[in-house]
Amino acid sequence: MAQVTLKNVRKEFGSFTALESLNIQIESGEFVALLGPSGCGKSTTLRMLAGLDFPTSGDISIGDRVVNDVAPGKRDIAMVFQSYALYPHMSVADNIGYPLKKRGVARAERDKAVQAAAELLQLEPLLNRKPKQLSGGQQQRVALGRALVRDPKVFLLDEPLSNLDAKLRSYMRAEIIELHRRLGKTMVYVTHDQLEAMTMANRIAVMHNGRLQQFDTPDAVYNRPANRFVASFIGTPSMNQIDGQLTARGFGVAGHIVPIDRSRFAPDLADGDYMLGVRPEFVILGDGPLPATVKLVENTGHEQIVTLELANATRLLARVEAGRRIDVGQNIGIGFQADALHLFAPGEDGVRLNIDTSASVIPMRSR
Amino acid sequence: MPFLRTLAFNLFTWTLVLLIAFPLIWMIITSVKPQTELFRIPPTWWPETITFEHYKRLLYETPFLIYFRNSVVLATTTTMFVVTLATLGAYSLVRFKYRGRDTLALLVLFTYLLPSVVLIIPLYLMMVAIGLSNTLLSLILAHTTFALPYALWLLRSFMEGIPEDLESAALVDGATRMGAFRDIILPQLLPGIISTALFTFILSWNEYLYALVLVNSDSVAPLTTGVMSMLISAFNIEWSLLMAASVMMSVPLIIVFAFLQSYLTSGFGAGGVKG
Numbered sequence: 001m002a003q004v005t006l007k008n009v010r011k012e013f014g015s016f017t018a019l020e021s022l023n024i025q026i027e028s029g030e031f032v033a034l035l036g037p038s039g040c041g042k043s044t045t046l047r048m049l050a051g052l053d054f055p056t057s058g059d060i061s062i063g064d065r066v067v068n069d070v071a072p073g074k075r076d077i078a079m080v081f082q083s084y085a086l087y088p089h090m091s092v093a094d095n096i097g098y099p100l101k102k103r104g105v106a107r108a109e110r111d112k113a114v115q116a117a118a119e120l121l122q123l124e125p126l127l128n129r130k131p132k133q134l135s136g137g138q139q140q141r142v143a144l145g146r147a148l149v150r151d152p153k154v155f156l157l158d159e160p161l162s163n164l165d166a167k168l169r170s171y172m173r174a175e176i177i178e179l180h181r182r183l184g185k186t187m188v189y190v191t192h193d194q195l196e197a198m199t200m201a202n203r204i205a206v207m208h209n210g211r212l213q214q215f216d217t218p219d220a221v222y223n224r225p226a227n228r229f230v231a232s233f234i235g236t237p238s239m240n241q242i243d244g245q246l247t248a249r250g251f252g253v254a255g256h257i258v259p260i261d262r263s264r265f266a267p268d269l270a271d272g273d274y275m276l277g278v279r280p281e282f283v284i285l286g287d288g289p290l291p292a293t294v295k296l297v298e299n300t301g302h303e304q305i306v307t308l309e310l311a312n313a314t315r316l317l318a319r320v321e322a323g324r325r326i327d328v329g330q331n332i333g334i335g336f337q338a339d340a341l342h343l344f345a346p347g348e349d350g351v352r353l354n355i356d357t358s359a360s361v362i363p364m365r366s367r
Numbered sequence: 368m369p370f371l372r373t374l375a376f377n378l379f380t381w382t383l384v385l386l387i388a389f390p391l392i393w394m395i396i397t398s399v400k401p402q403t404e405l406f407r408i409p410p411t412w413w414p415e416t417i418t419f420e421h422y423k424r425l426l427y428e429t430p431f432l433i434y435f436r437n438s439v440v441l442a443t444t445t446t447m448f449v450v451t452l453a454t455l456g457a458y459s460l461v462r463f464k465y466r467g468r469d470t471l472a473l474l475v476l477f478t479y480l481l482p483s484v485v486l487i488i489p490l491y492l493m494m495v496a497i498g499l500s501n502t503l504l505s506l507i508l509a510h511t512t513f514a515l516p517y518a519l520w521l522l523r524s525f526m527e528g529i530p531e532d533l534e535s536a537a538l539v540d541g542a543t544r545m546g547a548f549r550d551i552i553l554p555q556l557l558p559g560i561i562s563t564a565l566f567t568f569i570l571s572w573n574e575y576l577y578a579l580v581l582v583n584s585d586s587v588a589p590l591t592t593g594v595m596s597m598l599i600s601a602f603n604i605e606w607s608l609l610m611a612a613s614v615m616m617s618v619p620l621i622i623v624f625a626f627l628q629s630y631l632t633s634g635f636g637a638g639g640v641k642g
Contacts, residue, residue: 052535073541085536089554102541
């Protein structure tokens, strides 16, 4: 068990800054997801934790030990790679046993540990096969087995599920959550899939352009996104973003006024340009101040995703219960649930301006 | 007419094969003909009497076996030098990032732009200067200089086909860099190493020009120059002996080839689709 700390960690590749002064404290036994689009610095962060890359400045600690200059093999970590990185010329048993062999564990003891890991992951019948003879899901499990066989302090997982098909992915997702609960080890999980991060992690570090945007629970990043980027990156379909003007009468969009409760936002806000954010599930169709046209209706079976267009060509998505009749081309007035509105400063990285009280959080089903 | 087309195609292919194989077949046939039958007109396609006396004379009355031993030592040592250096060099070129890495790789290939005749005199003078003239070692070094660049490029493309993740995984699993190289990289590189070794061995075994210039006594001459100077003089060419010697020179190569040819062809394809 060990906590992982990144203190002012900065990484440059030549003149390119991959990571700008990252500060993260991961508690012992915690499952943390590093989430962001490609190029955001999440994989670089993980590689630095593993010791495969070195920070330009700053400190990385595992437990109470600063590991900046410690070789990967001496950090007491295990890593699962996106490509699985199974050794092609070794059998499954040799693959799983390799980390133990490198640590000088005796043959008999090694075999026992391999057997235990194989049992945990249901790999016993495959122990004599070569990686090439396994399916993607089986290879994935061998990679997991190789990671957990020697009982490391910290697990690092680099997009371990992205090469699997959708069905297997959700199965393995559950399997990893279960594994984390059983082992109680610190896990750092890199992904670009917000659904994986939301469902698996205790806390999510959302990253963008080499900067940490928000580091909080799934519930918080969903309901109280720190800025526009987090708001748009978390959730499918993502949060609607509506540009408009804040005035004394409310929020003006394309010549219409959306009434808002100013007491929910920072008290000293000047009137002017802002962005209103609202999740699709809080868009109310039928009676509201904003006229819109229905452009597209996607029925997923248990709900419908409706694409709407405002007079100023802004497109919005609304989540509507299945069975309700909505026609493409129909003109409809829309409104928003007042306690679910977010206000952001203008600009791409505009920060969120809500005042959060416990009452303002819309409860989410916890894991 | 698919049948006629197949037939025509087969005829064409076999004609080509025969055309290419004919000198080899003629070499074998000539080597077992007695002297008296050699220059008869019209020539006999199949020897009337088969004799192995040329082989016997070569083995017992000439320094052929010494040349053979020299060639084996020369080609084997060169191959070991080249493969070791090229493997380490290719690893460096692919895995480590340093200034001028690509330039270096290009410069290595640049040496091929110079004809070997241009290099041979300076090389000879250098060998004399370090006191290696007329030794097998000087020839080994010379062969290494011209086989290494190509071997380096060949192994580089094999090395590029090995995912870096494999090595990273080994490092995380507790291996040192050398340990990861030995446990993971080398086994993955084996096909590349074998085909590089074959290329180098063949190159060194058949090399003539450097051997002619750098070495001139019987005790250190390899087969190529040794056999030539022994059997070909201004007045006479010992055709029967020459053909017997040629057969015995080719046999080791043919045997090695037969066993490892699948690796060799994979070497030709390296850099295209990685296997």
